[in-house]
Amino acid sequence: MSNKKKILIRIGSLRHGGAEKVLVTFLKNLPKDKYEIDLLLNLYSGKYLGEVPSWINVFYLNKGEMITTNRLQDFPIKAFRVIYQRVLKTFPKLLYQFILKGKKYDIEFAAIHGFRDEILNSPQRSSKKLIWIHNDLKKTEFHKYTDDEFRKFFGFDKSIVISDKIHQDFEDLAQNEEEKQKIARIYNPLDTEEILRKSEVEGQKLEDEVPLFISVGTVFPQKGFDRLLRVHKRLLDEGFKHKVLILGDGYDFENIKKLQKDLGVSETSNLFGFIDNPYPDFKKADFYILSSRYEGFPTVLFEAITLKKKIIATDVSGVREMLEDGKLGLIVENSEEGIYEGMKRALQDPASFEQYENQLMEYKMPFNLVNSVNSIIKIIDDL
Structure with missing residues (x-):
């Protein structure tokens, strides 16, 4: 019986975005014998797929390229993807039973803030919940978070934030010291x-x-x-x-x-x-x-x-x-x-x-790749 921590990581795809690149850099620099990691993508797509280490299990809800146009012929597949993902988000037990094969996790990790609700609504109540926040939530394009919405992030056992500004936003909304301790400020891993x-x-x-x-x-x-x-x-x-x-x-x-x-x-x-x-x-x-x-x-x-x-x-x-x-x-x-x-x-x-x-x-960088990765590993190990 393996005593490795079992971790589920969720992200939309591995397209060419900053958060996706940072996640893959992190995964490439993890010790491969320490954890059992399942990476769940909404869409099996993206330029960084080939860089995911072979020891990580990759699951997905849909496969194929991201559809960025509004052509009529693309509508059926776009509609199917949206409906399918919505059903699995509404009834997460189906996702965990059929896509993830009933596996139990020690940690469930949202690699971007957009997966907040998916992780917090996981049917696995005993798992520790972790999130990585890469954006200024007060200014996001699609969803400007009210204070009440913002406070839902305190439902995580730990939130990793990547700048002092975001850290300060969380501190301002924290209602006690325990909530403040849930926020960790860590530089993104970057392989200079x-x-x-x-x-x-x-x-x-x-x-x-x-x-x-x-x-x-x-x-x-x-x-x-x-x-x-x-x-x-x-x-x-x-x-x-x-x-x-x-x-x-x-x-x-x-x-x-x-x-x-x-x-x-x-x-x-x-x-x-x-x-x-x-x-x-x-x-x-x-x-x-x-x-x-x-x-x-x-x-x-x-x-x-x-x-x-x-x-x-x-x-x-x-x-x-x-x-x-x-x-x-x-x-x-x-x-x-x-x-x-x-x-x-x-x-x-x-x-x-x-x-x-x-x-x-x-100028000398205020961080290095090893320190950033080790800081996140420590959070995972301490949860």
Whole structure:
């Protein structure tokens, strides 16, 4: 009889998002003989599937690619997926009996905040409940949490949060010391050595006759790529020659592609979609720009810091913490005007960014991969 802790982890898919990447990085760095892990996906899909260690059991509710279009022929399969998932969410005993084969778990772990209710409503009442919160819940795109909704997260035995801002939000709502102790602030596991290694290979053929701004992320409205393209057009109209490169895919990709065409900036901006290794392009670009409307703790900034990029970032959750209040990069107002001012400064006065480059040369990451993984392992072991 195995005495390994049995853990169920839930996430939607393993598409190319920050939380998905962080989860896979964590799984790859776990000791393989210590736990018995089942990973349950709503959709067996995504670029990171191939990176899940072979000793982890992967279960899924649906299989196939994520459908991001509204084509008529896709409607039946989209409707089936939604109804099927809703039935299993409403009657979780069916899920545990038929998909998970009646297995009993010591820990049930929501890898993103969207699986809060699925884990809290698990029929396995004796399991310890754990959640990993990557977003600023007060500003999420689909669901702005009221205080009452927010407080439901205290139903977990432990919540891992990734920034001081999110930690403070929880502390403000905690009603006693016991609730405060349920919140753990841990940096996301990030493999900086892998980033540096991958940045050395050949990337896209990028011309370098004009300044290049790069932005990387899942193409959701949250990421503000629409704002970035409108600012790009405005600066071009004012005579500032430059190019913009956006790497990523997501349900808003076609809308951003259409906006690019409508603005007439297809020659000066590129949307390459998802790229397995964006780091060579990161390295070649002159500036990294974060145009997000909101974040939890944008791990992509630590990737830009690792590659010593000149950074412009909107003032969203996590940014002041990561850029040390503007010591390591330019923090701009969270608006289209803020992005415009930041990019204009980069084009008009590039020498002003040398101060950030000098600071980055001396900078040491406030965490390392091993510490982050070990901190989460300790939580799991203590539950």
